[in-house]
Amino acid sequence: MLVQFYNVSKIYPNGVKALDDISLKIQRGEFLFLMGPSGAGKSTLVKMLFREELPTRGQIFLASRSIVRMKRGEVPRLRRNIGIVFQDFKLLENKTVYENIAFAMEVVGASSRDIKERVTEVIKMVGLKGKEKSFPGELSGGEQQRVGIARALANRPLLLIADEPTGNLDINTSQEIMELLFNINRTGTTVIMATHARELVKSAGKRVLMLEEGKIVADNPPGELVL
Amino acid sequence: MRPGSIIYFLREAFKSLSRNRLLSFATISTVAISILILGFAVLLTINASALMNYLESDVEIVAFLEKDLTKSQISDIKQDLTAITGVKSVNFVSREKALDKLQESYGGKEYNLKETLGKNPLPNSYEIKADDPHNVSKIAAQVKKIDGIYKVNYGQGVVERLFKVTRWVRIVSMVFIVLLVFAAVFLIATTIRLAIFARRKEIYLMKLIGSTDWFVRWPFFIEGVFLGATGGLIAILVLAAGYGSLINHMDALFFLPLVTNAKILSNVYISLLICGAVLGVLGTWISLNRFLDV
Ligand SMILES: Nc1ncnc2c1ncn2[C@@H]1O[C@H](COP(=O)(O)OP(=O)(O)O)[C@@H](O)[C@H]1O
Numbered sequence: 001m002l003v004q005f006y007n008v009s010k011i012y013p014n015g016v017k018a019l020d021d022i023s024l025k026i027q028r029g030e031f032l033f034l035m036g037p038s039g040a041g042k043s044t045l046v047k048m049l050f051r052e053e054l055p056t057r058g059q060i061f062l063a064s065r066s067i068v069r070m071k072r073g074e075v076p077r078l079r080r081n082i083g084i085v086f087q088d089f090k091l092l093e094n095k096t097v098y099e100n101i102a103f104a105m106e107v108v109g110a111s112s113r114d115i116k117e118r119v120t121e122v123i124k125m126v127g128l129k130g131k132e133k134s135f136p137g138e139l140s141g142g143e144q145q146r147v148g149i150a151r152a153l154a155n156r157p158l159l160l161i162a163d164e165p166t167g168n169l170d171i172n173t174s175q176e177i178m179e180l181l182f183n184i185n186r187t188g189t190t191v192i193m194a195t196h197a198r199e200l201v202k203s204a205g206k207r208v209l210m211l212e213e214g215k216i217v218a219d220n221p222p223g224e225l226v227l
Numbered sequence: 228m229r230p231g232s233i234i235y236f237l238r239e240a241f242k243s244l245s246r247n248r249l250l251s252f253a254t255i256s257t258v259a260i261s262i263l264i265l266g267f268a269v270l271l272t273i274n275a276s277a278l279m280n281y282l283e284s285d286v287e288i289v290a291f292l293e294k295d296l297t298k299s300q301i302s303d304i305k306q307d308l309t310a311i312t313g314v315k316s317v318n319f320v321s322r323e324k325a326l327d328k329l330q331e332s333y334g335g336k337e338y339n340l341k342e343t344l345g346k347n348p349l350p351n352s353y354e355i356k357a358d359d360p361h362n363v364s365k366i367a368a369q370v371k372k373i374d375g376i377y378k379v380n381y382g383q384g385v386v387e388r389l390f391k392v393t394r395w396v397r398i399v400s401m402v403f404i405v406l407l408v409f410a411a412v413f414l415i416a417t418t419i420r421l422a423i424f425a426r427r428k429e430i431y432l433m434k435l436i437g438s439t440d441w442f443v444r445w446p447f448f449i450e451g452v453f454l455g456a457t458g459g460l461i462a463i464l465v466l467a468a469g470y471g472s473l474i475n476h477m478d479a480l481f482f483l484p485l486v487t488n489a490k491i492l493s494n495v496y497i498s499l500l501i502c503g504a505v506l507g508v509l510g511t512w513i514s515l516n517r518f519l520d521v
């Protein structure tokens with residue numbers, strides 16, 4: 001089991017109850033859609049996995065290690081096992097494609113030889129060969145998100161978290177990004193993708209967790225049609 | 228820490244410096260001006276205190292002896308004087324020598340004091356120096372009690388006033404320096420906060436990717452130390468040039484003795500440089516911690 005949530009609730013300091021008694025298990029190698037309308041608590045749920053937010057109640061485990069009880073000094077190691085893909089890409093505008101991806105490895109202290117090798121590899125993986133020297137401003141939205149995905153993959157994470165990765169993209173580009181994420185999942189990386197776009201989820205044939213007002217309202221196993 | 232990381236820290240620090248050229252320039256200027264004022268105050272204090280020491284050490288007690296004392300009485304008095312605690316030296320000045328001194332300072336070749344006065348009106352005296360000039364009035368009181376001494380002179384009142392002035396000069400310049408240090412740290416913290424603010428997105432990303440706090444901090448500290456030390460260096464060059472030319476011109480202009488001891492001055496300059504670097508670290512530290520809480 002890669003991820004375990006036990007009776008997790010989150011109440012923000014302003015009193016908003018974003019998650020209400022969530023229990024959930026995710027297997028290694030799984031692809032999980034986190035579905036639900038805006039404000040349902042999807043972002044809150046995934047932020048707990050890399051400890052940007054702590055639960056108010058409950059326990060969370062990643063690879064059998066408690067994220068809640070973890071000391072501050074252990075958080076960097078937790079995060080190195082997780083790749084994060086953002087809706088707004090969060091690329092550094094003054095760095096090239098290559099530098100943006102290398103950045104993720106530099107800041108965890110990787111050697112320059114490993115960086116060169118791995119960055120070249122992930123650039124090929126996401127289909128951006130030839131764009132290494134471009135700046136984010138010179139790329140389309142879909143290409144920028146590919147850079148974001150490559151950066152998330154650079155440190156070979158156990159778990160890839162994508163929070164509305166297609167939220168800023170048109171439907172065709174979204175489909176391409178979905179294909180890329182499915183391919184990454186096929187190579188063994190566990191993927192959690194939060195989205196409110198039903199049309200991307202419907203035909204995918206993956207496990208879908210439906211969230212509404214902080215509660216799990218449905219957990220469709222893979223292969224079932226989502227209505 | 229890996230050698231590759233050190234290169235990364237240096238590269239990031241200097242990239243940021245050249246990327247935010249205007250901000251870097253503003254920070255260096257701020258530090259330079261702060262250190263310049265600080266250095267000016269330090270040099271002023273050192274000189275004021277040297278001058279005060281000079282004035283203080285000049286303070287002495289003059290004990291005038293009664294007429295018609297025998298030689299042995301005079302030497303007994305010397306022993307009594309030497310026995311007083313806090314007395315550093317006792318120096319006999321005969322009435323003849325006293326007149327010579329007077330002639331030297333007031334007379335001159337065309338005006339012969341000895342001839343005008345006819346006979347020497349001056350008494351024999353002892354000049355007494357204290358270990359610590361602050362004890363002069365206490366010692367003077369005891370000197371007065373000794374038989375054979377009819378008058379004690381130590382610039383009564385003037386001495387007390389001098390000490391009051393020197394104490395206030397010292398207190399005021401210390402307060403001034405402390406205020407300046409606070410102002411400098413505050414200004415640097417503000418400028419570096421702007422630099423960090425411009426990169427908050429990057430810091431947030433680094434933290435989410437799994438950077439340790441120290442990995443995030445290092446480039447900023449290098450940047451802060453560089454800014455602080457560069458500002459300090461500029462201030463020292465300006466200060467040294469200014470003070471050097473002051474020493475050269477002051478000689479001819481005033482009687483005031485300026486501190487020219489190379490060791491003292493180089494210590495001051497090195498301390499100011501270190502001060503600049505420390506201000507950079509301090510300013511960075513204050514500004515950075517807030518952004519690491521991700
Ligand atoms: N940092 C925060 N402080 C207070 N309330 C928050 C914060 N983040 C999210 N919320 C609230 O929590 C609820 C769930 O938000 P979120 O997890 O972002 O949902 P989703 O990602 O599904 O749109 C919303 O009502 C939102 O306003």
Ligand SMILES: [Mg+2]
Binds near residue numbers: 042043044163164
């Ligand atoms: Mg969200």
